[in-house]
Amino acid sequence: MKDTHRVVPAEPTPPEPSIDTALSAVRLLHAATEELFDAAAERYGINRNDLRCLEILEREGPLRPGRLAQASGLSPAAITKVLDRLEQAGYVTRSGEGGDRRTLQVRTSDRHxxxxxxxxxxxxxxxxxxxxxxxxxxxEDLIAVLTDLAEANRQSARRLRRP
Structure with missing residues (x-):
């Protein structure tokens, strides 16, 4: 007579919480965020630098092109090209008083x-x-950890930019 009892495999147990598993989760979140940003940029016919500049304008409000270049880490020439693309796509407007380029401000548009x-x-x-x-x-704990991780990333970026 055959044995009809089957061994049911145990549910896999999740890994014990550790710094390594937490760092893996952070990397997973980062990769998923990168994928999301790539998909958004592709959907709207812009690139990641364009999307990053839009995010800065959303966060900081209208800016002069030089300030946007500073905030984004892009050169003034690169910002001019970014703004040309974003304006052509209808996502930003540039306006100033008269022809004075020193007063030029960049704003996000209704389309954006x-x-x-x-x-x-x-x-x-x-x-x-x-x-x-x-x-x-x-x-509260999550907010504190995410804030600390963001600061760690900013510090690391500053370190990498040092000569």
């Missing part, structure tokens, strides 16, 4: 606002749903 809403609102909704599962204490 629609693109932002259509692209990033669903992303924010999904993230908010995941974060809603956390307790207030967990949210």
């Amino acid at each position: 606002a629609r693109m932002r809403r259509d692209t990033w609102r669903p992303v924010a909704d999904l993230a908010a749903a995941a974060l809603a599962e956390l307790s207030d204490r967990q949210l």
Whole structure:
């Protein structure tokens, strides 16, 4: 008579929390974010530098081209090309007083606002749903850790830029 008992494999146990597993999760989030930014840039016919400059303008508001170059780490010549592309695509406007280029300001447009809403609102909704599962204490801890990781990245970028 055959044995009819089957051994059911145990559920794999998740790895023990460790610095290495946390760093792996951070790398996974970073890779997924890069993939998202690439897809957004491709969808709207712009490149990653263009998208980064739009994000800076969203965060900081209207800027002079020189300040945008500084904030993005791009050269003034590169910013001119970025702004030409973004203006041609209808995502920014450039305006100043008269012909005085010193007063020129770059602003995001209504078309950009629609693109932002259509692209990033669903992303924010999904993230908010995941974060809603956390307790207030967990949210506080997550905010602190993410803030510290962002500062670690900024410090690392400054170190890499040193001669």
